[in-house]
Amino acid sequence: MTTTGTEPGSDPDAVDDRRSDDRPPDDDAVLAAAQVSAATSLGGAPAGVKVRRSVDDRLVEVGLYVGSILLALLLSAGLVMAVGGSPTAVFSALLDGSVRSPGAWGLTITTMAPLLLVAGGTIVATRAGLVNIGQEGQVLVGAAFAAYLAVRLPGPGPVVLVAALVFAAVGGAVWAGIAAGMRAWRSVPEVLTTLLLTFVAFGLITYGLRQRWLIGDRDTSRQGRVNTGEQIPFDTRLPDLRIFGNAIDSGAIIALGVAALLAWMMARTFLGARIDVVGLNRRAAQRFGISEKPLSAMLLIGSGALAGVGGSVLLLGAASGDRMTIGFSGNFGWEGLLVALLARNRVLLAIPMAFVFAALRTGSSFLAATGVDRKMTDVVQALLVLALLLPPALMFIRDRRRAMAATGGGG
Amino acid sequence: MTTHATADAAVPTDVPAVRVRGLVKRYGAVTACDGIDIDLRPGEIHGVLGENGAGKSTLMKVLIGLVLPDQGRVEVRGRPVVIDDPQEAAELGIGMVHQHFSLVNELRVWENVVLGERRRLDAGAARRRVRTIAEHHGLDVDPDARVEDLTAGQRQRVEIVKCLRRDPEIVIFDEPTSVLTPQESEHLFRVLRVAVERDGRAVALVSHKLDEILRATDTVTILRRGRVVGSSLTDDTDARTLAQAMVGRPVSLRSEAGALGVVADPIDTERPPDAVPGGAPDAVSAGPAPALRVTGARSVRGDGKVVLDGIDLDVHAGEIVGVAGVEGNGQTELVEVLSSLRRLDAGTVEVDGRPVDTGRAGAMGAARVGVIPEDRHDAGCVLDLSVAQNLHLGRLAAGRPLGRLDHDRMRAAAERLIDEYDISCAGPDAPFRSLSGGNQQRAVLARELTADPLVLVASQPTHGLDVGAIEFMSERLRAAAASGVAVLLVSSELEEILHLSDRIVVMFAGRIVGEMRRDDADFERIGLLMAGAAA
Numbered sequence: 001m002t003t004t005g006t007e008p009g010s011d012p013d014a015v016d017d018r019r020s021d022d023r024p025p026d027d028d029a030v031l032a033a034a035q036v037s038a039a040t041s042l043g044g045a046p047a048g049v050k051v052r053r054s055v056d057d058r059l060v061e062v063g064l065y066v067g068s069i070l071l072a073l074l075l076s077a078g079l080v081m082a083v084g085g086s087p088t089a090v091f092s093a094l095l096d097g098s099v100r101s102p103g104a105w106g107l108t109i110t111t112m113a114p115l116l117l118v119a120g121g122t123i124v125a126t127r128a129g130l131v132n133i134g135q136e137g138q139v140l141v142g143a144a145f146a147a148y149l150a151v152r153l154p155g156p157g158p159v160v161l162v163a164a165l166v167f168a169a170v171g172g173a174v175w176a177g178i179a180a181g182m183r184a185w186r187s188v189p190e191v192l193t194t195l196l197l198t199f200v201a202f203g204l205i206t207y208g209l210r211q212r213w214l215i216g217d218r219d220t221s222r223q224g225r226v227n228t229g230e231q232i233p234f235d236t237r238l239p240d241l242r243i244f245g246n247a248i249d250s251g252a253i254i255a256l257g258v259a260a261l262l263a264w265m266m267a268r269t270f271l272g273a274r275i276d277v278v279g280l281n282r283r284a285a286q287r288f289g290i291s292e293k294p295l296s297a298m299l300l301i302g303s304g305a306l307a308g309v310g311g312s313v314l315l316l317g318a319a320s321g322d323r324m325t326i327g328f329s330g331n332f333g334w335e336g337l338l339v340a341l342l343a344r345n346r347v348l349l350a351i352p353m354a355f356v357f358a359a360l361r362t363g364s365s366f367l368a369a370t371g372v373d374r375k376m377t378d379v380v381q382a383l384l385v386l387a388l389l390l391p392p393a394l395m396f397i398r399d400r401r402r403a404m405a406a407t408g409g410g411g
Numbered sequence: 412m413t414t415h416a417t418a419d420a421a422v423p424t425d426v427p428a429v430r431v432r433g434l435v436k437r438y439g440a441v442t443a444c445d446g447i448d449i450d451l452r453p454g455e456i457h458g459v460l461g462e463n464g465a466g467k468s469t470l471m472k473v474l475i476g477l478v479l480p481d482q483g484r485v486e487v488r489g490r491p492v493v494i495d496d497p498q499e500a501a502e503l504g505i506g507m508v509h510q511h512f513s514l515v516n517e518l519r520v521w522e523n524v525v526l527g528e529r530r531r532l533d534a535g536a537a538r539r540r541v542r543t544i545a546e547h548h549g550l551d552v553d554p555d556a557r558v559e560d561l562t563a564g565q566r567q568r569v570e571i572v573k574c575l576r577r578d579p580e581i582v583i584f585d586e587p588t589s590v591l592t593p594q595e596s597e598h599l600f601r602v603l604r605v606a607v608e609r610d611g612r613a614v615a616l617v618s619h620k621l622d623e624i625l626r627a628t629d630t631v632t633i634l635r636r637g638r639v640v641g642s643s644l645t646d647d648t649d650a651r652t653l654a655q656a657m658v659g660r661p662v663s664l665r666s667e668a669g670a671l672g673v674v675a676d677p678i679d680t681e682r683p684p685d686a687v688p689g690g691a692p693d694a695v696s697a698g699p700a701p702a703l704r705v706t707g708a709r710s711v712r713g714d715g716k717v718v719l720d721g722i723d724l725d726v727h728a729g730e731i732v733g734v735a736g737v738e739g740n741g742q743t744e745l746v747e748v749l750s751s752l753r754r755l756d757a758g759t760v761e762v763d764g765r766p767v768d769t770g771r772a773g774a775m776g777a778a779r780v781g782v783i784p785e786d787r788h789d790a791g792c793v794l795d796l797s798v799a800q801n802l803h804l805g806r807l808a809a810g811r812p813l814g815r816l817d818h819d820r821m822r823a824a825a826e827r828l829i830d831e832y833d834i835s836c837a838g839p840d841a842p843f844r845s846l847s848g849g850n851q852q853r854a855v856l857a858r859e860l861t862a863d864p865l866v867l868v869a870s871q872p873t874h875g876l877d878v879g880a881i882e883f884m885s886e887r888l889r890a891a892a893a894s895g896v897a898v899l900l901v902s903s904e905l906e907e908i909l910h911l912s913d914r915i916v917v918m919f920a921g922r923i924v925g926e927m928r929r930d931d932a933d934f935e936r937i938g939l940l941m942a943g944a945a946a
Contacts, residue, residue, distance in 0.1 A: 269812065269815065270811060273807045274808060281793045284791065287790045289774075290807075291772040
């Protein structure tokens with residue numbers, strides 16, 4: 001693959017790896033007590049304590065992940081059998097659809113692109129402590145902006161294509177910008193505004209698709225089909241890359257490039273460090289001269305812009321149809337949010353996560369042959385999400401228990 | 412139920428009210444209590460003395476049912492018991508007055524006292540009971556006052572009434588004087604006397620202050636690192652012996668007085684040799700513009716309460732000005748203003764003659780005001796970032812947004828500071844969270860001092876530290892002043908203020924109600940000012 005230098009685990013994310021390196025004891029009390037054992041000599045004892053605990057924690061954590069994923073797979077197999085299917089056949093069909101059959105992994109990577117774009121922006125915003133959950137709407141608005149330009153702007157295809165992508169970013173940014181503005185000037189929580197704006201976006205897009213002067217189909221011979229957009233001209237679609245017989249959308253290159261850029265930004269720039277400080281301790285940020293409000297507004301807008309680009313990649317690429325329709329965004333926004341959640345706010349981890357989600361999407365199209373409804377993959381996907389969220393939740397509860405037990409013992 | 416406790420005083424006095432043997436409590440790899448033996452006897456005030464982290468609180472939390480011990484035996488009136496929740500402790504007649512209050516501010520005193528009782532509520536009876544208990548013990552408490560209108564000292568009295576309403580035979584006081592003025596502390600000790608002598612209760616007084624242990628207790632047990640290192644009648648011991656047992660090495664009662672909770676003799680005006688540059692007191696009268704000048708500072712909280720009510724304060728280069736006062740009289744808000752965390756509603760702050768825009772992110776730091784905050788986890792550090800990043804928080808905020816962050820240089824600089832300030836940690840990449848409280852405080856101090864401040868604000872800088880760490884902090888503050896930094900020391904520990912300051916101001920209800928030079932400082936007078944008595 002000719003794309004970028006983002007092998008997972010390469011060092012751009014080194015800081016994150018360190019951050020996630022098990023949380024040492026949450027409680028000052030234990031540490032205060034540890035200090036006792038070091039007392040006047042202030043020796044290495046507390047550090048030693050920490051290292052020993054964190055190796056244990058790491059093992060426990062890995063065990064929990066393995067266990068909960070196995071449990072999810074077992075439950076999925078049980079469900080498949082309950083509806084009369086064969087788990088092995090289903091598994092094999094999923095593999096065929098996502099990676100094994102000719103051209104499959106190319107399609108999976110293509111499908112991954114919008115998910116990764118949405119997740120990337122979400123992760124950066126979340127790192128600053130923001131809760132943007134309106135990606136579905138931002139995807140939709142971005143795609144609508146791109147759809148308008150792609151069919152209206154005269155000129156050579158590549159120019160129109162680039163303009164459409166940029167316009168999509170503007171669309172997503174405007175949509176998230178409403179929430180950002182309300183947050184900055186009136187302190188309206190972005191968790192509410194972003195979510196509710198999604199439903200407004202659905203309404204607006206439905207309206208737009210009915211209006212021929214907006215994004216509705218101008219072809220009068222298709223009068224009978226309401227609520228569809230115009231077909232995107234071939235020369236303004238994202239070109240494919242052909243690698244080993246797989247057609248990979250160039251949108252995937254954009255997505256991977258953006259992910260690499262974001263990972264670099266978070267780990268290697270002052271901006272990235274400031275985002276972390278704001279997300280982890282707002283008052284410390286204020287004291288040391290990082291203004292939270294403009295930074296947050298910028299990040300919300302940025303994450304909206306990336307979701308918008310995600311929408312345009314969906315529209316102009318091969319992952320969706322060739323025109324806007326009402327259900328066009330197909331939960332890509334919500335799923336991007338899940339990818340960000342499961343990547344635990346690390347940009348590079350979002351790449352494999354987005355791939356897994358994309359694989360479930362592409363794989364499900366092969367399920368028909370097994371006689372199992374393709375909706376089954378939604379259930380499997382939900383079980384996997386729960387399986388991946390369970391271990392951190394359990395670890396959190398345990399940490400808190402420990403902390404509470406130990407605050408009992410300041411000594 | 413009456414307040415006269417020892418109905419079953421038939422118990423011979425040689426049977427302790429509480430007997431603890433071989434108590435062990437571990438938290439992970441850390442042993443908070445390592446085989447503690449202690450007896451609390453009726454009619455006796457038993458001092459439990461130890462540094463922060465010596466195991467005092469854990470021991471008491473075992474007795475009150477908040478913590479289950481790993482090993483050991485607890486007997487109440489000769490009967491072995493397992494105290495697995497506070498309800499059980501209450502039924503056994505053990506009560507505790509906690510260091511931090513658990514009162515509902517919006518409710519009245521009597522309502523707070525009966526809160527949590529399951530019986531039918533009789534307001535009249537409850538009021539009467541509050542009054543009876545208060546009068547019996549000489550506690551001045553108005554049952555109908557709202558808790559939010561009370562001072563810290565009055566709130567503590569409510570807590571005491573709340574504890575005594577169950578008529579406990581054993582009462583534990585956990586660091587009770589930390590929110591009191593000296594006069595209020597004296598009064599509290601008289602209340603304790605009444606409780607043991609008239610009612611025959613067993614009282615445990617937990618403290619890290621030598622003076623009050625010597626003044627108020629009958630017997631004393633000294634804890635160090637979770638073990639009992641000494642136990643005797645208070646009359647048979649003295650400050651030096653206690654200090655040495657508590658810290659585990661010979662200590663100087665004079666140079667470490669602040670750390671040990673010993674009030675330096677107010678008549679003894681001789682200073683530690685390294686204390687202050689002679690220029691400081693003169694600078695007050697003559698000198699150039701003060702390094703820090705606060706004029707008419709006023710700040711109103713969201714709920715309308717005036718937290719800073721016209722503060723005027725000058726701090727000159729090279730002097731240490733101590734801000735005394737009971738917690739909650741505006742000191743926290745003053746430090747917030749000087750940390751760019753609070754915008755003044757009126758008044759100005761000038762640093763080195765130039766006005767600073769209060770409340771603008773980073774403005775104070777840019778004007779070279781360093782802060783060692785009261786709660787370092789609040790705005791002093793970012794627990795989930797590395798030590799190196801925490802040592803460079805100011806610089807993280809200053810660089811060009813997309814400029815390259817030089818991790819190697821940050822690490823190298825951090826290593827130098829870790830060395831210089833003797834910060835015990837796994838290295839510059841260790842998460843800040845993994846450091847002990849004392850080492851976190853060292854790191855904060857290192858960061859603030861290397862920023863080359865004109866003004867250093869130290870708010871409760873030694874809170875929760877052991878004696879060694881307190882000494883380190885005191886030395887550094889003195890050295891900073893000696894090198895020409897204007898130091899503003901905010902502390903609720905009067906001993907610390909008296910030990911370090913050149914000049915002392917007293918805050919009460921958001922105002923500065925008194926100011927004096929250290930040489931003229933009078934313990935009695937400061938105490939009265941702290942209580943808002945006279946101006």
